[in-house]
Amino acid sequence: MSAEEPLFRVVRGVPTAEELAALIGAIVVRSRPAVAPARVNPSVWARSGRPAGTALAAGPGGWRSAGLPR
Template identity: 75%
Template sequence: MSAEEPLFRVVRGVPTAEELAALVGAIVARTRPAAAPAPVAASAWARSGRPTGAAPTAGAGAWRASGLPR
Protein backbone atom coordinates (compact mmCIF):
# COMPACT_ATOMS: atom_id res chain seq x y z
CA MET A 1 0.00 0.00 0.00
CA SER A 2 1.43 3.36 -0.96
CA ALA A 3 1.18 6.60 1.01
CA GLU A 4 -1.41 7.97 -1.43
CA GLU A 5 -3.90 5.13 -0.93
CA PRO A 6 -6.61 5.84 1.66
CA LEU A 7 -6.82 3.64 4.74
CA PHE A 8 -10.56 3.25 4.23
CA ARG A 9 -13.22 4.51 1.86
CA VAL A 10 -16.95 5.09 2.00
CA VAL A 11 -18.67 2.83 -0.50
CA ARG A 12 -22.28 3.81 0.18
CA GLY A 13 -23.92 7.04 1.32
CA VAL A 14 -22.62 10.55 1.79
CA PRO A 15 -21.34 11.00 5.34
CA THR A 16 -20.99 14.45 6.87
CA ALA A 17 -17.68 15.75 8.14
CA GLU A 18 -18.81 14.99 11.70
CA GLU A 19 -19.71 11.41 10.81
CA LEU A 20 -16.33 10.88 9.16
CA ALA A 21 -14.57 12.37 12.18
CA ALA A 22 -16.48 10.00 14.49
CA LEU A 23 -15.56 7.04 12.28
CA VAL A 24 -11.88 7.97 12.21
CA GLY A 25 -11.89 8.48 15.99
CA ALA A 26 -13.46 5.07 16.54
CA ILE A 27 -10.95 3.37 14.24
CA VAL A 28 -7.98 5.08 15.90
CA ALA A 29 -9.25 4.27 19.40
CA ARG A 30 -9.82 0.64 18.41
CA THR A 31 -6.35 0.16 16.92
CA ARG A 32 -4.41 1.54 19.89
CA PRO A 33 -3.49 -0.91 22.64
CA ALA A 34 -5.52 -0.41 25.80
CA ALA A 35 -3.58 1.05 28.69
CA ALA A 36 -3.56 -0.97 31.88
CA PRO A 37 -5.66 0.68 34.58
CA ALA A 38 -3.73 2.23 37.43
CA PRO A 39 -3.84 0.18 40.62
CA VAL A 40 -6.18 1.59 43.23
CA ALA A 41 -4.83 1.75 46.75
CA ALA A 42 -7.12 0.26 49.36
CA SER A 43 -8.60 2.73 51.81
CA ALA A 44 -7.90 2.53 55.53
CA TRP A 45 -11.49 1.37 56.02
CA ALA A 46 -11.02 -1.53 53.59
CA ARG A 47 -7.68 -2.49 55.13
CA SER A 48 -9.23 -2.56 58.62
CA GLY A 49 -11.43 -5.50 57.62
CA ARG A 50 -8.57 -7.61 56.39
CA PRO A 51 -6.94 -10.11 58.72
CA THR A 52 -3.46 -9.31 59.93
CA GLY A 53 -0.98 -11.88 61.09
CA ALA A 54 -1.45 -15.61 60.98
CA ALA A 55 -4.89 -17.13 60.77
CA PRO A 56 -6.03 -19.30 63.69
CA THR A 57 -5.05 -22.92 63.26
CA ALA A 58 -7.29 -25.93 63.64
CA GLY A 59 -7.36 -27.61 67.01
CA ALA A 60 -8.77 -27.24 70.47
CA GLY A 61 -10.42 -23.81 70.91
CA ALA A 62 -9.90 -22.77 67.28
CA TRP A 63 -13.56 -21.89 66.79
CA ARG A 64 -13.39 -19.54 69.79
CA ALA A 65 -10.07 -18.00 68.70
CA SER A 66 -11.44 -17.29 65.22
CA GLY A 67 -13.91 -14.77 66.65
CA LEU A 68 -11.53 -13.03 69.04
CA PRO A 69 -9.53 -9.95 68.10
CA ARG A 70 -5.89 -10.61 67.41
Protein backbone atom coordinates in the same frame (compact mmCIF):
# COMPACT_ATOMS: atom_id res chain seq x y z
CA MET B 1 0.39 1.20 -0.21
CA SER B 2 1.42 4.56 -1.60
CA ALA B 3 1.11 7.95 0.09
CA GLU B 4 -1.70 8.88 -2.33
CA GLU B 5 -3.81 5.83 -1.49
CA PRO B 6 -6.47 6.45 1.21
CA LEU B 7 -6.49 4.33 4.37
CA PHE B 8 -10.24 3.72 4.02
CA ARG B 9 -13.05 4.80 1.75
CA VAL B 10 -16.80 5.26 2.04
CA VAL B 11 -18.49 2.84 -0.34
CA ARG B 12 -22.09 3.86 0.24
CA GLY B 13 -23.82 6.97 1.56
CA VAL B 14 -22.61 10.49 2.17
CA PRO B 15 -21.35 10.82 5.75
CA THR B 16 -21.12 14.22 7.44
CA ALA B 17 -17.86 15.57 8.80
CA GLU B 18 -19.03 14.64 12.32
CA GLU B 19 -19.80 11.05 11.27
CA LEU B 20 -16.37 10.70 9.64
CA ALA B 21 -14.70 12.12 12.75
CA ALA B 22 -16.56 9.60 14.94
CA LEU B 23 -15.53 6.75 12.63
CA ILE B 24 -11.89 7.79 12.64
CA GLY B 25 -11.96 8.17 16.43
CA ALA B 26 -13.38 4.66 16.82
CA ILE B 27 -10.75 3.21 14.47
CA VAL B 28 -7.92 4.95 16.36
CA VAL B 29 -9.18 3.75 19.75
CA ARG B 30 -9.62 0.16 18.56
CA SER B 31 -6.16 0.08 16.93
CA ARG B 32 -4.31 0.98 20.17
CA PRO B 33 -3.19 -1.86 22.46
CA ALA B 34 -5.24 -2.27 25.61
CA VAL B 35 -3.60 -0.89 28.74
CA ALA B 36 -4.32 -2.50 32.08
CA PRO B 37 -5.69 0.00 34.60
CA ALA B 38 -3.27 0.99 37.33
CA ARG B 39 -3.90 -0.60 40.69
CA VAL B 40 -5.00 1.92 43.26
CA ASN B 41 -3.95 1.38 46.84
CA PRO B 42 -6.95 1.66 49.13
CA SER B 43 -6.97 4.54 51.57
CA VAL B 44 -6.40 4.09 55.28
CA TRP B 45 -10.10 4.71 55.79
CA ALA B 46 -11.05 1.91 53.36
CA ARG B 47 -8.56 -0.52 54.91
CA SER B 48 -9.92 0.15 58.41
CA GLY B 49 -13.18 -1.61 57.57
CA ARG B 50 -11.53 -4.81 56.37
CA PRO B 51 -10.45 -7.77 58.48
CA ALA B 52 -6.75 -7.60 59.31
CA GLY B 53 -4.87 -10.27 57.42
CA THR B 54 -7.15 -13.24 58.05
CA ALA B 55 -9.67 -14.72 55.67
CA LEU B 56 -13.30 -14.95 56.66
CA ALA B 57 -14.47 -18.39 57.76
CA ALA B 58 -16.56 -20.31 55.26
CA GLY B 59 -19.19 -22.87 56.19
CA PRO B 60 -21.76 -23.18 58.95
CA GLY B 61 -21.60 -20.20 61.29
CA GLY B 62 -19.22 -18.29 59.03
CA TRP B 63 -21.53 -15.33 58.79
CA ARG B 64 -21.63 -15.11 62.58
CA SER B 65 -17.86 -15.32 63.01
CA ALA B 66 -17.38 -12.62 60.37
CA GLY B 67 -18.93 -10.07 62.72
CA LEU B 68 -17.13 -11.15 65.87
CA PRO B 69 -13.85 -9.56 66.99
CA ARG B 70 -10.77 -11.67 66.45
